[in-house]
Amino acid sequence: MTGRGGFLGWHTRAALRETGTDTTAIAVGEQFEAETAVGALNGATRLIHIAGVNRATPDQVSAGNIQFAEQVSEALRRAPEPPPVVVYANSTQTGNGTPYGEAKARAGEILALASQEVGAQFLDLRLPNLFGEHGRPFYNAVTATFCHILSTGGEPRVDQDKELTLLHAQNAADLLTGATTPEEQGNLEVTKSVSGLLGRLRELASVYDRGEMPDLADEFDRDLFNTYRSYTIETRTPITLTRHADPRGSFFEVVRSHGGTGQSAFSTTVPGISRGDHFHRRKVERFTVLAGQAVISLRKLFTDEVLNFTVAGDAPVAVDMPTMWAHRITNTGTADLFTSFWTNDLFDPSKPDTISEVV
16 A cells, blocks of 8 residues: 555555455655565555645646656566556546646556556546545645634634535545445535535534534434544543432433434443453444443554543543544443443444454
8 A cells, every 4th residue: 555654544544454454555756665565566455556746836746646656556567466456546636637637647547557567457546525534634625624623612714615525534445445336436425515514514513512412313424523523532532521419319411412323331340351442433432431430541543642531430521432543441440330331323243343453
């Protein structure tokens, strides 16, 4: 895979983690090493070319995208056992007359020719505006910028209102990996105006800022909500819950959902034992300790830093599990831990969206 360290590359690696598929990075540009690239491609099942240049001078954009394709094609031709499938993360802007569009088109031609020469199937995926968790504000896409501004209490503005074709990065990753066929791409895309996108994000943020769950019945809303949540992890976790107590005992709300499906579960955990050590690609999940003491730990995939939150039943808080972060809860007390779990979807054993990953 080229571009493995970028936004789409990270999402693609996370998607492949579900099937336990390993990926090898191929550096391009000045870091390109032909022998290393040949070794990576030899015996691989699929080549995914994501790396590209879109923020530079027109000459740099043109030269960079073409150079990357030429380097990958060189390695492909030299591999003794080249991958049988080559996938190109192209753009819907390809061939639109701009330096970027023309360079993407030319890169596609270079890759297609090399694929043909080695007998590989070539898939030219023309991806629209991508959005998703951990996009870079003011760089990757307008969705990332809006989410960042809203999550920090700012007020985004629309400079140019136009229609956008949007595709969640996890759906794009499934297209690149072959989990979803190219024929299904149109069904995964959503068209929104820039102002409409901002309006929906404002609604989702407004509900979540109260600690509540918005209506997640629509898959696009769910993906947009997970995208917004990725900008609030360190600043708004955990969510404080209001505890009401009197001589009879205590009461607090665990979750208030505004629509869609939902499933609640309850567990007891003996001292010193952990639950979890997995991640979700799309599922929204909330942990709430009802009684006892615990530490909830989170780690973003492919990173080493772990966020630890100390929680207790007598000071109730909700900790929402960010998508594509490994997480677990550990009983750190001396008595049994009582925990409530809520998810936005009904558990389906055939599609559990619960992938083993040690925090």
